[in-house]
Amino acid sequence: MLLIRCPYCETERPELEFKYAGEAHLTREPLTATDEQWTDFLFFRDNTRGKYAERWRHAVGCGRYFNAVRDTVSDGFVVTYKAGERRPE
């Protein structure tokens, strides 16, 4: 069971309260984007082995989306931070 710190509620809660929402910091392409750009945005992911920035939603808590950096080998969270903030170094 993962323990995840919600940056809005400022508390650690069990994984069951959260929904995973995939890779973070993807920028929606403009309508003028090429097919290749759309393909990349919609389907292609870094899927990193190691430190990975991803979105989570505190679904049965505050209901808000936030971002996290997590090590995908150990599953340990490095940091969680609010949506809109830059990925920490």
Place this chain on the structure above:
Amino acid sequence: MGRALKYSFANLVRQAFAGHQGWPQQWRTPEPKAAYDVLIIGAGGHGLATAYYLAKEHGVNNIAVVEKGWLGGGNTGRNTTVVRSNYLWEASEAIYGHAHRMWETLSQELNYNVMFSPRGNMMLAHSAHEAASFKRHIYANRLAGIPNEWLTPEQAQAVCPILSIDRNARYPICGAMFHRTGGTARHDAVAWGYARAASARGVDILQNCEVKAITRDASGAVTGVETNRGTIKANKIGVVAAGSTSHVMSMASLRMPLESVTLQALVSEPLKPIMPIVCASNAVHAYISQSDKGELVIGAGADSYVSYSQSGGMPVVTATLEAIVELFPIFSRVKMLRNWGGIVDMTPDRSPILSKTPVPGLYVNCGWGTGGFKATPGSGHVFAHLLATGEPNAIAAPFGLDRFRSGALINEATAAAVVH
């Protein structure tokens, strides 16, 4: 090159008189050569099958299969051994059907008992909605010549007497889809059988050989790999690395339409024969069969998040076991012996990728997600054709990377036996 000693009655008798001391090792353990014609990354079932069919059907005789760990130690050794071909779309029916037909004679083909057991595969429906969806599958499968039929709850219980069809159960059953030709095979034997047969045809299987980098020339084409056992040259590389595909492809600066997640499974203590079929429930996410050793083999769900840990979260297995004991109350006191996770590479449409890539000489066979074991022979067979000729055959053609740009997706997200 020591050829494998054929497994036959005559050789069994001969070896019996010699005290069984004369059986050779099943495959060679060679040192890496400096260069190969084709290099395959990943010695699981799919990679070994690819090497075998390349050597057997395409006359390529200078092949290496490199493997980070030991052969068959990834998802090949971690799956729940289900074989079936009742997918929804024509492209899927073609590739899984191709594999399914190959299973029927695979033991003879490899001279190795893969213990293919077409005992029947049943998927339970718990709602009118699911029943309608399953019937659509049944009609589609029959049009493609794949046996599939609808059973009432009573008929389902006649096939599997320990199934609870109590109308007041927590997950009442309104019917089932029964794929009589589905079943199981022995997962380790598939890897070992292909390894032995490929090695006998001269394929070098290089275990404990981790790829650290993919080298390329000025034009961008691949020239080989750097490994912990030195540099190996090859102008044609096939990546068959399942959950680690994104990691390997990143060495050639390619991103993939994949997310790697943990899929868990567990086995119980051994029981007398009690579970006659493979039984799955989509809605409650559980599937179960019984191995020839007597253990119940239980497939749990996938964890939701990207992970390479090969060990998932306890909430997933707990939910699965809760569902199993509702469907099969007789198992409520059975103890579980082991649980584990494998890293599965999920595509957006839940169909595999067999494709050329933008990098010349680099090919990929991945994206089998939670259901790759059943496809092992067919996957290796059609990927060998792609590697040998540079072009996919008719079965592999719909599964190219280009489908994510063209939009010709093959959506099997609801066709899997379980929700992912």
